Amino acid sequence: MTPYVGLRPYRPTEHEVFHGRSRESREVATLWQATGLTVLYGASGVGKTSLLHAGVVPRLDDSRVDRLPIARIAPRDHGPGNPYVMALLSCWAPDTEPARLAELTVSQFLREIRPTRLDEYGDPMPVLAAIDQAEELFHGRSSLGPQQRELLGQLAEALAQHDRLHLLLSLREEFLYMVIPYERAFGRGSRTRFHLLPFTPEAALEAVTGPVADTGRHYAPGAAELLIDGVREAGLQDDHGLHSQLHFGLVDPFELQINCAALWESLPDTVTEIQPEHTRIYGNVDRxxxxxxxxxxxxxxxxxxxxxxxxxxxxxxxxxxxxxxxxxxxxxxxxxxxxxxxxxxxxxxxxxxxxxxxxxxxxxxxxxxxxxxxxxRLETPDIYLRRARRALEHADWDNARRYAREAVRASAVGDPWVRGDAAEIFGLIAMANADPDEANRYFDEAAASYATEQRFDGVSRVLTAQGKLALAEGDRTVALERINAALSYAPADPAAQLALAQTLMQSGVRAASAVLRSIITKLPPHLIPQAEELLSDSA
Missing domain, CATH: 1.10.10 (Arc Repressor Mutant, subunit A)
Incomplete structure (x- = not known):
């Protein structure tokens, strides 16, 4: 189970995995209880809803405050009563009959449906009410304008009549100016605003590493930081081919959450320590x-x-x-x-x-x-993969690597077929650059991905490449083992057959030349020169 919630907001029950907002949660909880009106505002996707549900609400003591359920105004045009008032009261009392709610104003609701509650000392509790995505109160279709104004008037009346009522409005920052005319009436002289900003790098690190504490996985040094840097930086290229690099001081929570959730889902099940290399392959935010x-x-x-x-x-x-x-x-x-x-x-x-x-x-x-x-980006992953393989044919390692990475970036989250192809390409690049350990690591990943997708031709290609790599290292036993395994997946694979003949010839098997002559007419054109060279060398 992933410790990251992905694109949806956090829920109150997910307080334990909600990290990076301790200060903001504490301050908003304090302001909400201390002032008549608290306006929480910030950019779209900055995490206002998550902060309310998983950060602020769990910090409230239910024995000392009477908290109404967090409301969202989602009016419907049909049914009795003012649709905006009904939307609010239905959130506050979901089990009450709509016909009953339609008869009530906000003040009447607080008197008749939600009477004053007392704490352990017999004193009236403060009543905390929050409206999330409150911009819906201030814009919409013009035909609902008078009904919106009626609800705003009822809220002002309720706040004036119920001195223990504390209202919190959470909304996007571009709508803040619309709240200003109502702040005095809503706040009763006690009002404040809280601007929720993106993560600092330090808070982002806590948001990345905190949720995995009890999962059996952990981040190796530098891995989480690399993940965060990927969100803070962006490369751009204009129509004239000019490149520029953008660097952001703060970290966008929306993008970071996308990155973390998708990285987690993309990691192989066997990974317990998330290495920087994992974040490079699976943790690219553009992908x-x-x-x-x-x-x-x-x-x-x-x-x-x-x-x-x-x-x-x-x-x-x-x-x-x-x-x-x-x-x-x-x-x-x-x-x-x-x-x-x-x-x-x-x-x-x-x-x-x-x-x-x-x-x-x-x-x-x-x-x-x-x-x-x-x-x-217009191209699909398979276009980038074709470009990468063409670059491989021309020994253009840098472009092959670049196109393979672009294929991964262009793929949907968790596309194993793209991951398999890209890993095979990375392995071939490492093999060509005399790095057998890295090559085998990528080949193992590619083979596992291909096997999951039942792409046995891909499994055969990767095992053949590993056999040729072992042969180049002088380990003929491993080479024969890998190539025979490749042929078990794809018996008619000409590349595997050619690799087998080559391995047998280098092992001194006399029948190797006969095997090679029997398959040479079946080889594709690009493999025939290699087969002829082997026969010439054995003559």
Whole structure:
């Protein structure tokens, strides 16, 4: 079971694996209990919901405070009563009949459904209420404007009438200005704001290493730091081939969570100590963002009846400039640069786009610079793998390595077929560069991946390569063992047959030449020169 929750927010029951936010959790819990209004704000994906559920709530003492369930305003147009008020009260009292809630204002609810509770000394407890994603209170379809204003008025009335009520609003920072007109009424003279920022590098290290403490795995020195550096850095290339490197001082929790969860799921089961090499192979954030974007775009396309390729082209054309920087565009009445506004809204919810309100217009841009390369990437993993193998044929080791890494980055999370091909390519590069230990390590990984996928031709290729590697090292016994194993997976594999003949010839077996002559006519063209050279040498 993974100790990282992936893309969903943390739950209150996951407090033990929620790390890196101790200070923020403690401060928000204190502010919430001490002030009439606390506004928690931050960028989309910075972890506000997780902080509330797994950081703040577990720090509250239920014997001293009366905490209402954390609410999210998700109004529905049908049913009795004001849909915004109903959405709030339904979160606070999910077991109460809707018809009963429809009769109540917020103040009436607190008097009749949620009466004052007393602590052990007989004193009234403070009542803590939180609304997550509270931006939904302040924007939406214009037809619901009066109903939104009614709920905001009811909240102000309730806070005025119930002096022990403490309200926390959590929302995206671009909507903060919309709360300002209500702060005085909501806070009753006691109000504060808390800006939730991305992780510092130190907090990020705690967020990476803390959750694995009881899993039987641990990070070797430098491995977690390398994982974090991968999130803090991004390389860009513009249309003219110019490269630039971006370095971020803080660490995006959204990207770090993607990276950690996907790394964990991608690691072989036998790994107990996560080495820096594991983070290099499996922990590249670009690869995981690609997999995430693929799934997010597929979901949005399916839910809104728009072609996935159309969304991809729209994102590239609209939000990436010719200099490979983020572009901003404003929302039209029904469409944004030719795409229905509903699709843009959905991409905000999927953390692909972010919004900012300026001069009463909503502007969109890619959520993070890191997404520029991800969105701009057109090729699929198999295209990169073909390029890598072509580079191998020309002994272009650097490009072979680069394309194999790009294939891994472009793959969806946990694609074993890509991992197998890439590992085989890395092994062939190491073999060509006289590093047998590294070559065999990659070959073992590739063989395991191929076997899982039942790609026995791949298993045969890797075992043949290991046999040739052993032969080059002078170990004919291991060479014969590996090549015979390769032929057991693919008896007609010409490369394995040729390697067997070569091994037999070097072992002094007289029948080796006859074996070679019997298969030479069946060999593919690129192997015939090697076979003829072997026959010539044996003459």
């Amino acid at each position: 995981f963002l690609t997999g995430y974007c693929n799934r997010a775009l597929s979901t949005v396309a399916r839910e809104h009846g728009v072609g996935e390729s159309d969304i991809r082209m729209w994102l590239r054309r609209t939000f990436i400039t010719e200099h490979t920087t983020r572009n901003t565009v404003y929302e039209g009445i029904d469409q944004t640069q030719g795409m229905p506004n509903e699709v843009a809204h959905a991409l905000v919810e999927q953390n692909i786009l972010r919004t900012e309100l300026r001069l009463n217009l909503r502007w969109y841009e890619l959520r993070h610079d890191r997404l520029i390369e991800t969105i701009a």
